Amino acid sequence: MKTLVLFLHLLIAGYITVYVGRVLFRNGRPFLLTMLGEAAITDSVNRLLLTGYYLVNLGYVFAVLTLRSPVETVSDLIVSLSISVGRIMIVLSVMHYFNITAVVLWNKFHPSHKS
Numbered sequence: 001m002k003t004l005v006l007f008l009h010l011l012i013a014g015y016i017t018v019y020v021g022r023v024l025f026r027n028g029r030p031f032l033l034t035m036l037g038e039a040a041i042t043d044s045v046n047r048l049l050l051t052g053y054y055l056v057n058l059g060y061v062f063a064v065l066t067l068r069s070p071v072e073t074v075s076d077l078i079v080s081l082s083i084s085v086g087r088i089m090i091v092l093s094v095m096h097y098f099n100i101t102a103v104v105l106w107n108k109f110h111p112s113h114k115s
Contacts, residue, residue, distance in 0.1 A: 005081060009084050012081065014058070020096075021057075032045055045103075056091075
């Protein structure tokens with residue numbers, strides 16, 4: 001049963017992490033372009049943000065694999081997956097808002113183009 005939880009955890013959390021990363025990468029470009037003003041810098045920052053996002057979140061996904069309580073029933077399996085995937089989703093959202101705040105603050109104090 002524990003192997004099933006580990007497999008499902010990796011599958012679900014990995015899918016959510018990659019899916020959200022792609023959405024943020026694709027839809028974040030226009031926002032970054034508005035903030036940064038130059039396409040080359042925007043694309044570079046967007047790729048760096050995506051790489052950092054994957055490293056932090058996939059690292060967290062693997063790290064929480066060791067934080068498991070015993071899983072003996074289907075109910076335990078659902079509880080364990082809910083807690084671990086929920087934590088990952090919280091980390092994803094906090095990281096997203098931190099990145100947005102950092103870009104907005106950077107733009108406020110270091111405007112790269114004239115409005």
